[in-house]
Amino acid sequence: MKLFENHNLKTYNTFGMEVFARKFVEIETAEETPAAVAEYLQQWPYYILGGGSNTLFTKDFDGTIVHPVFRGIERMEENGDNVLLRVAAGEPWDNLIQYCIRHEYYGIENLTAIPGLVGSAPVQNIGAYGVEVKDTVYKVQGYILSTRNPFGLSNADCRFGYRNSIFKQTLKNDCIITYVWFQLSKRKHFTLSYQGLAKALEERELPLTLHSVSECVRKIRDTKLPDPKIVGNGGSFFKNPVVPVEQYQDLLTQYPDLVAYDAPKGLKKLSAGQLIEKAGWKGKRVGNAGTWKNQALVLVNHGGATPNDVLNIADSIINDVNKLFNITLEMEINRI
Ligand SMILES: Cc1cc2nc3c(=O)[nH]c(=O)nc-3n(C[C@H](O)[C@H](O)[C@H](O)COP(=O)(O)OP(=O)(O)OC[C@H]3O[C@@H](n4cnc5c(N)ncnc54)[C@H](O)[C@@H]3O)c2cc1C
CATH class of the missing domain: 3.30.43.10 (Uridine Diphospho-n-acetylenolpyruvylglucosamine Reductase, domain 2)
Incomplete structure (x- = not known):
């Protein structure tokens, strides 16, 4: 060390x-x-x-x-249908995607180009384009800080939810994840429930392969999200709010184009980006911080912004969205 x-x-x-x-x-x-x-x-x-x-x-x-910072992807078990991989916490997430494409393992291609390391993926149950990492996590291995004991948690033990898991609840700041085990399919299958992805593949007339799906996801993301190497940002700053169906229907009378997706327990998940945009914040800049011109959900550092510049904008957005929709946005990002 x-x-x-x-x-x-x-x-x-x-x-x-x-x-x-x-x-x-x-x-x-x-x-x-x-x-x-x-x-x-x-x-x-x-x-x-x-x-x-x-x-x-x-x-x-x-x-x-x-x-x-330790890396490594190991094949632990394999049969005709599935493969079990053990991936070290310090492996960059997108390296794992590339590995799976090379070996034709199906299940995480929609999560292409999400920044970060493998050890963090189960923490907030990363998700994109209709797939969440919980769908392929087999178990999570690590070390508990308070008890000084190693642990191995099964998928069910991880208590995954929308951008949530036991690592953001009872084990928050109390564990170091060392390895994440993934069970991936060797049988060709894709998740194309996200309309934008299916449409983009169709428009580009690409054959349906792991490579084409992954590249399509990468291209869609490039058009929407700023590259952190060029414009500082932390991806989605807020979670998409989940509301009762009645509240969504009420809002529809005032905002007929309000987007919603089905969420568990008969709830509706709204698009935080759309709410922020309707509150007038898309592409707005205050000093050196602001929201991204193509995606209002992303707060950005245009260069030289201080943490307070970003937090002040976040507070104003929360207030404005609350006034307009009576919904309190919750931050997705970890503030330290
Ligand atoms: C441009 C951009 C686009 C993004 N797009 C998406 C997206 O589409 N979907 C999505 O879900 N997220 C997205 N994100 C958010 C982010 O990439 C993910 O949350 C990612 O998993 C964070 O990984 P990280 O290693 O950078 O985490 P960090 O920010 O370093 O840490 C995140 C959390 O994990 C904990 N943690 C990290 N490593 C360990 C470990 N080894 N053991 C225990 N706890 C640990 C930290 O303490 C913290 O609580 C995006 C971010 C950016 C900047």
Whole structure:
């Protein structure tokens, strides 16, 4: 493991916030996790950091950041139908996508180009284009900080929900995920329930392959989302609100074009981006921060924005959306 003191986090968060961590520990192998915990995580505060693409640092971090960097994708079991992969926490998520395309493993191609590392994927149950990672996670392995014990949680134990899991609830800040196991299909099948994806594939007249679906997703994302290497951002800043069907129907009388998707328990999931856009925030800039011109749900750092610049905009959006729709937007991003 490596220890850095007073470490600049600017290149460790996709918002590009220039903040400093008092201590920064890179864990280089899964096996050294218990030793790293014993040596550096005796004292709160600490934070487990992956690729920093779902993290907004709001100030200097007066504690220890733990950053697992170990990589690796291993085939653990295989039969005619499925394959079981064990993937190390520090593996970049998109590397896993490329690996699956090369080996023709089906199930996560719609999650192409989501930034970040594999260890973070189950934390908020990443999702895009009709697929959530929970559909392929077989188990999650790691180390509990409070009890100093290793753990292995089955898919059911992870209590996955919409952008939610046990790692955002009872195990929040209390575990280091070392490996995620995925069960992927070797039989050709695709999830094309998201209209935009099916349409884009049709328009491009592409044959239906893992490669074409993945590339199509990448292209759609490129048109909508800013590349964090160019414009700092953390992806969707807010969760899509889930409301009772009656509330949605009421809103429809005033806003007939309001988009909604079916959610579990007969609820309706609205598009936070559309609500923000209707509240007049799409592409708006206040100082060095703002919302993205093609997707109002993405808050951006145009260069030199401070955490407060971003948080002030977020607060104004929450207020304005609340006034208009009587809905309180909840932040998806982790504020540290
Ligand atoms: C341009 C852009 C587009 C995006 N698009 C999507 C999208 O389509 N769908 C989607 O779901 N998300 C999306 N995101 C959000 C983000 O990419 C995902 O949430 C991703 O999984 C975060 O990974 P990370 O490694 O960067 O996480 P980080 O920001 O480093 O961490 C996120 C959380 O995971 C915890 N964590 C990280 N590593 C570990 C570990 N090893 N053990 C325990 N806890 C850990 C952290 O403590 C934190 O709570 C997008 C972000 C950006 C910038």
